[in-house]
Structures are given as structure tokens and as C-alpha cells.
Amino acid sequence: MKPRRVLAITRRIFAQFRHDRRTLALLFVVPLVILSLLYYLLRGGGGQPAVGVVNLDNGPLGAVVARQLESSSQVKASQIDLTTAQSRLRDDRLAGYIVLPTNFSSDALQQGVLRPEVHLEGSQPAQSGTVLQALSQSLLAALGTLPSQPGLRPPRLDLRVTYLYGGPQLDTLDYFGGAFIGLVVFFLVFVITCVAFLRERSQGTLERLMASPLRRGEIVLGYMLGFTILALIQAAEVLLFSLYVLKVHNSGSVLLIFAFEALMALSAVNLGIFLSMFARTEFQAVQFIPLVVAPQLLLSGVIFPVSSEPTWLQAVSRALPLTYVVDGLRDVMLKGADLSWAAIQLDAAVLGGFCVLMIVAAGATLRRRVA
Amino acid sequence: MAAQEDHAAEVTGVVKSFGRQAALQGVSLRLRRGEVYGLLGPNGSGKTTLIRCLLGLVKPDAGSVRVLGRLMPDLNVLSRIGYMTQTAALYPDLTVLENLRFFAAINGAEAHLTEALRFVDLEDRPDSVVATLSGGMRTRASLACAIVHRPELLLLDEPTVGVDPQLRRRLWDQFREMADGGTTLLISSHVMDEAERCQRLGLIRFGRLLAEGTVEELKEQAGVEKLEDAFLQLSAGEPR
Ligand SMILES: Nc1ncnc2c1ncn2[C@@H]1O[C@H](COP(=O)(O)OP(=O)(O)O)[C@@H](O)[C@H]1O
Numbered sequence: 080m081k082p083r084r085v086l087a088i089t090r091r092i093f094a095q096f097r098h099d100r101r102t103l104a105l106l107f108v109v110p111l112v113i114l115s116l117l118y119y120l121l122r123g124g125g126g127q128p129a130v131g132v133v134n135l136d137n138g139p140l141g142a143v144v145a146r147q148l149e150s151s152s153q154v155k156a157s158q159i160d161l162t163t164a165q166s167r168l169r170d171d172r173l174a175g176y177i178v179l180p181t182n183f184s185s186d187a188l189q190q191g192v193l194r195p196e197v198h199l200e201g202s203q204p205a206q207s208g209t210v211l212q213a214l215s216q217s218l219l220a221a222l223g224t225l226p227s228q229p230g231l232r233p234p235r236l237d238l239r240v241t242y243l244y245g246g247p248q249l250d251t252l253d254y255f256g257g258a259f260i261g262l263v264v265f266f267l268v269f270v271i272t273c274v275a276f277l278r279e280r281s282q283g284t285l286e287r288l289m290a291s292p293l294r295r296g297e298i299v300l301g302y303m304l305g306f307t308i309l310a311l312i313q314a315a316e317v318l319l320f321s322l323y324v325l326k327v328h329n330s331g332s333v334l335l336i337f338a339f340e341a342l343m344a345l346s347a348v349n350l351g352i353f354l355s356m357f358a359r360t361e362f363q364a365v366q367f368i369p370l371v372v373a374p375q376l377l378l379s380g381v382i383f384p385v386s387s388e389p390t391w392l393q394a395v396s397r398a399l400p401l402t403y404v405v406d407g408l409r410d411v412m413l414k415g416a417d418l419s420w421a422a423i424q425l426d427a428a429v430l431g432g433f434c435v436l437m438i439v440a441a442g443a444t445l446r447r448r449v450a
Numbered sequence: 451m452a453a454q455e456d457h458a459a460e461v462t463g464v465v466k467s468f469g470r471q472a473a474l475q476g477v478s479l480r481l482r483r484g485e486v487y488g489l490l491g492p493n494g495s496g497k498t499t500l501i502r503c504l505l506g507l508v509k510p511d512a513g514s515v516r517v518l519g520r521l522m523p524d525l526n527v528l529s530r531i532g533y534m535t536q537t538a539a540l541y542p543d544l545t546v547l548e549n550l551r552f553f554a555a556i557n558g559a560e561a562h563l564t565e566a567l568r569f570v571d572l573e574d575r576p577d578s579v580v581a582t583l584s585g586g587m588r589t590r591a592s593l594a595c596a597i598v599h600r601p602e603l604l605l606l607d608e609p610t611v612g613v614d615p616q617l618r619r620r621l622w623d624q625f626r627e628m629a630d631g632g633t634t635l636l637i638s639s640h641v642m643d644e645a646e647r648c649q650r651l652g653l654i655r656f657g658r659l660l661a662e663g664t665v666e667e668l669k670e671q672a673g674v675e676k677l678e679d680a681f682l683q684l685s686a687g688e689p690r
């Protein structure tokens with residue numbers, strides 16, 4: 080072993096990096112971006128489910144519990160009236176609301192029973208858990224403020240929980256399953272298309288295609304069809320496996336789920352073709368993967384609900400196609416949404432628009448890279 | 451214009467630079483129908499760029515290109531042109547026949563697959579995957595893909611580079627055969643001894659056409675015995 084020969088390799092690698100600014104940027108900029116995103120997602124006020132508190136209690140205890148909830152760091156609680164709470168729950172603006180009924184105090188003091196009602200949105204098990212946890216902590220804290228009466232047992236908790244969608248039987252897989260069906264297909268299709276189209280350039284066959292009567296649109300469309308068909312077969316396989324082998328919960332139409340996956344596969348294929356125009360080597364194309372994957376994984380609502388993000392990050396999320404895929408798939412699978420839902424129509428329309436945009440962009444860049 | 455009928459291609463005063471790198475600095479040439487025209491020049495002299503201009507793949511900064519009577523770029527002419535790229539650009543994971551069928555299909559002419567295979571002596575290897583072929587076979591397969599749609603004008607970019615002497619001779623026989631059948635061929639090369647087999651030669655250097663004519667004419671013009679000397683003689687004193 081000769082140190083000089085070892086160092087020759089090391090030095091060559093640094094020389095290569097010096098010529099490859101893009102890789103350097105990837106190495107040093109992307110981690111900071113990803114960590115900052117995480118910071119904003121977790122510390123920037125995001126992550127806390129929004130909770131409504133409806134205090135109807137005639138006695139004093141309800142107000143104490145409400146105040147405890149409002150100061151809880153686990154949830155973003157605010158006092159509202161019942162009708163507002165009900166409509167906000169349906170609009171997806173609340174993870175749940177808590178009703179402290181008229182005789183909440185008297186029940187607690189005379190019968191020794193705490194009877195809060197909890198109405199949960201229910202499609203997000205983690206959020207539901209947080210709400211229940213915050214409530215029980217607030218109840219404990221509220222009881223602690225009462226003057227202690229010797230001989231009196233601490234009141235028993237009689238919790239009534241209802242779910243707008245799903246229910247306690249929904250587990251984390253049910254929640255993530257829908258999103259991951261989309262995620263897996265999107266990224267695999269994107270990567271494969273991107274690299275395949277790039278190979279066309281690097282092996283010189285694109286030059287031949289350009290020297291043939293093929294129009295750019297025909298090339299893009301041909302690619303799109305080929306890879307979309309592959310992607311649809313993959314999507315069907317993933318879907319059937321998730322629903323029937325893994326038994327991921329689904330309350331909606333399987334066909335609608337598949338339609339969403341089809342739209343998404345289309346946008347992934349075209350995104351792949353579009354981005355492959357900006358890479359000269361397969362190595363560079365591979366670098367697009369973290370750039371496309373990381374922000375979408377964090378911001379599309381797969382892990383952290385978009386509604387829990389700081390406002391400016393929500394704007395970013397709404398620019399990502401996967402956000403609409405995840406939202407649509409969850410609406411269908413967890414809430415049983417169908418085509419008549421405005422939310423579903425919106426998701427589908429945005430995805431369709433994204434597909435068209437990508438097709439046009441892919442065609443346009445193909446033209447530019449030839450001259 | 452009736453005069454154009456005899457010309458398969460007309461390049462007039464074409465200038466092209468890539469950034470600050472001049473590739474063509476005012477090239478004019480005419481390809482007569484049915485001739486074998488040799489474009490002779492060292493590496494980097496602008497041969498590939500000129501061919502890409504003929505195909506409309508490169509937009510000249512100045513000058514014009516007419517091919518088969520049409521001003522380029524024109525997609526509709528492209529099905530009448532065959533193009534063999536400098537390196538054998540094929541799909542390495544497909545078989546010879548699959549490649550051939552694909553290039554025939556995008557030119558809208560799938561009738562002559564076996565004929566094209568026979569022409570390049572690959573009729574016994576249609577099902578070989580291209581990646582497993584030898585370099586010479588790959589070149590032949592690439593040629594087959596360029597001629598499968600029976601083009602009127604065939605542009606071959608250094609087709610005989612890295613090819614053994616037997617195959618080289620065989621290829622030149624085939625080029626001759628195609629020209630006799632009425633096809634116009636433009637063949638670029640940086641090898642002088644092959645050039646003797648062209649009807650006319652153009653000597654290109656630094657993006658300029660230095661001289662043009664038959665082999666004899668060029669030797670005469672330079673007053674030397676060998677074509678190689680003629681090339682050196684004619685390019686001497688050329689400014690960069
Ligand atoms: N796409 C391109 N971008 C930048 N420079 C180019 C490009 N194509 C050709 N060139 C330059 O133009 C000159 C002529 O190249 P080329 O036509 O490939 O020569 P030849 O085929 O005779 O070897 C060279 O200096 C080459 O570097």
C-alpha cells in the first residue's frame with residue numbers, strides 16, 4: 080500500500096467535486112434545507128392539532144378545564160360555540176372538539192363523575208390520541224385547583240368519544256397506508272422515467288430520434304404512455320396488496336383510488352422527463368431524487384398534516400403535487416369521499432392541471448435542448 | 451427552381467459557433483444526386499456540426515441549408531434522410547431486429563427489415579442483443595438502422611472509424627452499391643486512404659471548406675502525388 084497512490088485517488092475526487100458544483104450544493108445546502116423544514120414543522124407552531132372547546136357548564140369547573148386546555152402545549156385549543164365547532168370539524172379545520180356539558184360541575188362534585196364529550200375527526204389516529212391525552216391532563220390539572228376536601232374520592236372519568244370518520248379501530252397503518260400507496264408509486268415512477276429518458280440522451284439514440292420525422296410531442300407522449308401503463312400496473316398491484324393482504328382500511332371506491340393513482344403516475348412520468356432534461360449524466364439525474372423526494376415527503380402531509388404547518392409552509396405544500404394525491408387518497412380511503420365531494424374535485428383538478436403543465440414543460444425543454 | 455433538382459443538398463454560407471467556439475465559419479457545398487461525397491477533415495474540424503446542420507438539428511447562425519429541395523429545418527424531409535451517428539447509437543438492451551424495427555417504425559417504413567439485415571450481413575444475428583455484439587457488428591447494425599427506410603440521402607458520420615480493414619472494404623463496396631442505386635451519400639472521415647473511393651471530396655478544417663473536387667483534381671491543385679500531402683499542402687497557412 081502506497082500512501083501516494085491512495086492520496087492520488089482522494090485528490091482526484093476533490094478535483095471532480097470542484098468541477099461538479101451541483102453535487103457540492105446538494106451535499107451542503109440540501110441538509111440544511113431539510114433540517115430547517117423539520118424545525119418549522121415541529122417547532123414552528125406546527126404539529127399541534129387544533130381543538131375546539133365548547134363550555135356549556137353552569138358550574139365553575141368547566142371554565143377551569145377550558146383554561147387548562149387553552150394553555151396546553153400539546154394542542155392548539157380555543158373556546159368556540161357548538162355550531163362553529165361542528166362545522167369546523169367537517170371542514171377539516173379541527174382535529175376534534177370537546178364539549179363540557181351543562182351539569183359538568185354538578186356531576187363532578189355531587190356524583191363524582193366527569194362527563195366530558197369528545198368529538199373527533201378520527202381519520203388521523205395520532206391526532207386523536209393527542210387530543211385525548213391533552214384532555215385528560217387538563218382534567219387532572221383542573222381537579223388539582225379544587226380545594227381538597229378530605230374524605231372525598233377523586234371523581235371517576237366517564238369519557239364519551241364519537242368519531243366523524245373512521246373510529247378507534249383505525250390504526251397508524253390505516254392512516255399512512257393511503258398516503259404511502261401514492262408515495263411509493265410516485266417516486267418509483269419518477270426515478271425510472273427520469274433515468275430512462277436520460278439514457279436516451281447519453282447513448283446517442285435521442286440524436287437519432289431528433290433526426291427522424293418524430294415530433295417532440297410524439298416523443299414525450301410515447302414515453303408518457305409507455306411508462307404510465309407500467310406505472311398503472313404497479314399502482315394496481317400496490318393497491319390490491321395494501322387493501323387485501325395488508326388490510327389497510329378503505330371506506331371509499333377502489334376505482335376512485337385507482338383514478339388518483341393514475342393521475343399521479345402521469346404527473347410523475349412527466350416530471351421525470353422534464354427533470355431529465357437538466358441532467359447530463361445518470362449521476363446527476365440520481366441527484367434529483369432527494370431534491371424531489373425530501374420536500375414532498377416532509378411537506379405533502381404524508382407524515383405531518385398540512386393543516387398543522389405554519390401558514391407560509393402551507394403555501395409551499397400546496398404547490399406540491401403529492402399534497403393533492405395524499406389528501407385525495409386519504410379522503411377516499413378514510414372518509415369514504417366520492418366524486419361529489421368538492422375536496423375530491425379540487426384535488427383531481429389540481430393534479431390534472433399539474434399533469435398538463437408537466438407535459439407542456441417536458442415538450443418545451445426537449446425543444447430547447449436540441450438547438 | 452429547376453437547378454436544385456440535381457442537388458440532393460445545398461449548404462450556403464453556413465456559420466455556427468457554440469459560445470465562443472467557432473464550429474463552422476462560412477461553409478458552402480452542394481451534393482449532387484447519386485454521388486458519394488467525402489467530407490474529409492481532422493477531429494474538431496466541424497464535420498459532425500455540418501451533418502447536424504443538414505439534418506436541421508443545429509440552427510446555423512448565418513447561411514441556409516436546403517435538403518431535397520426543402521429549406522431546413524423541415525421535419526417532413528427527415529423520413530427521406532438516413533443518418534448514422536458517429537458512435538453506434540442503438541438501444542443496447544434490445545436485439546438487432548428490435549432496434550431495426552423501431553427505427554423503421556418511426557420513419558414509417560417497416561417493409562424492408564430483412565433486406566436491411568441482409569445488406570449488412572446480419573441476417574443470422576437478428577435476435578442478438580446489441581450489447582453483446584462486437585464493435586464491427588454494432589456498426590453494421592447501426593448502418594442497417596440508417597438505411598432501413600430507404601433514404602434518398604444518407605449522411606454517415608465517420609462510419610469506418612474503429613472498423614477492421616476487411617469490414618471497411620465491405621462497407622465501402624456497399625456505399626458504392628447504394629450510390630449506384632441512386633442514393634446520395636455524404637461520408638465524413640479523417641482517414642485519407644478511404645477518400646480515394648469517393649467521387650468528390652471536400653477538405654474541411656477549422657470549420658472552413660479548403661478545397662473541393664475529385665481526388666485527381668485535388669492532387670493537381672496542390673501539385674503533389676498523395677492525397678495526404680494535398681491535404682497538408684492545401685491547409686498550410688490557413689489562419690486559425
Ligand atoms: N454541442 C456543442 N457544444 C459546444 N461545442 C461544440 C458542440 N458541437 C461541436 N462543438 C465544437 O465545434 C467544433 C467542431 O466540432 P465537430 O463538428 O464535432 O467536429 P468533428 O466532427 O469534425 O470532429 C469543435 O471545436 C467542437 O468542440
Ligand SMILES: [Mg+2]
Pocket residue numbers: 494497498499536607
Ligand atoms: Mg465528429
